[in-house]
Amino acid sequence: MALRFYNSLSQHLEPFSPQDGRTVRMYCCGPTVYHYAHIGNLRTFTFQDILRRWLRSSGFALDNVMNITDVDDKIIRAAMGQGKTLQEYTAEYEAAFLEDMATLRLERPEHVVRATEHIGEMVELIQQLGAKGFTYESDGSTYYRIARFPEYGKLSHNDFGGMIAGARVDVDEYDKDDARDFVLWKQKKEGEPSWDTPIGDGRPGWHIECSAMAMKYLGSTLDIHAGGIDLQFPHHENEIAQSEAVTGKPFARFWLHAEHLIVEGQKMSKSLGNFYTLRDLLALGYAPETVRYLLASVPYRNKLNFTMEGVKAAATAIDRLRNFELRLRSERFADDKNAAATERASAATARFREAMDDDLNTAGALGVMFEFLRDTNSAMDAGQFGIENAYEGLVLLALFDRVFDVLRPTATAGGLSDEAVAALVAERVAAKKARNFARADEIRADLDTQGIVLEDTKDGTRWKRK
């Protein structure tokens, strides 16, 4: 079976390939930079990263846009409260976000674009909508008239029949003709930041930025539009309404939505005290790749129950994979090739690919890896394993790690160099040979305090960092 994704639009699993057969044009809803990203946000961005990496492993090139929302009500309120400009206020959180991404080994999309740098494109899009009769003005602001877009609701599968269209409903601080209508351009309020444009002095609504930036960089029809499940309605529904009203073409072929993360079985919230940022977790002593593993290990369409026990389990699981890689690299094997082992590696590779192709079934893919790990360890113990097989195993691990990216430990500052460790290990081996166990144990204890663990195996002593 080929690569397939669950498309929220059709509510079915569909085979995927890009329009041009080569480059995947993908838009991912990025962060609103008014606070530090929490692990729930990062779950979604980790999903987007896994998606990127698997698309590339499947042979496609990527053209991926991620937006940074750096203007909205909350940002304006917070910035004004601190007497800062929008840019002064958002710069810190944007930088922190990009840093978190790098720490979690999330690849930087080809284009990371700011809303405030695309006001012109948004205004142009609103004007086009206006020319086609999809907008109206009320109290100086511009709104989208949902009644003109009959397909509204096709993504979220909401039935709006129960709502009373045409009734004048007061929502928020603005007057709208229909409760579903949303603001495209907000009239300037005294003292707030604004842009003086042909459609008035004001600022953009939230939804228009994604339509404008997506189409600017990726064209009228995207291959994939991804984001958190909560954005499905109204944000993504509104993006469709805005974009398709202007182009008359499907805005995105595939819509992929990541489920939410919950913490210890409960919705994450500051009041429950279970609200974590990546920094919080690192401060507790967890490695970034541990968090990455945990966030990636549950398939993206399932809720992910984040627990401290789960973080520990992730750390242990990574250790096993690393130990396995170390064994493949360091143990001496016969200079040949065992047919059964070769068959095992190719079968595992096929099953790993099949799991990932199946709508990114990361849990299934991990299951394949651990099964392979156990069977291979047994084969190595039994001597039914050659150097060629070690190479095959490492190739599979490399395929795995191009997507999961957890095998390389995050470098910690300071500590002993590899050379220094190797020298001490050699000294200990010599001491053992001379039956000077006191000195050998001293070195072992010494290295232990420096975070170096020794393993005495039948092939000699090997070491690793904790």
Added chain:
RNA sequence: GGUGCGGUAGCCAAGUGGUAAGGCCAGAGUCUGCAAAACUCUCAUUCGUCGGUUCGAUUCCGACCCGCACCUCCA
């Protein structure tokens, strides 16, 4: 009320019309100068409840119970 998702071992979590992957924890063992580390083995007659279809259902259908999300800002 509408829409959608889910209930699989102590915890996390795949999966299939043919009799339950994997990870963690726990127990046992192998290796070892002693350890540690590592590795191996064991660990759900059972998949929310009750019916139905079927030779056979955890997997399909129906009802019910429970939990959750969205319908307003939210990854």
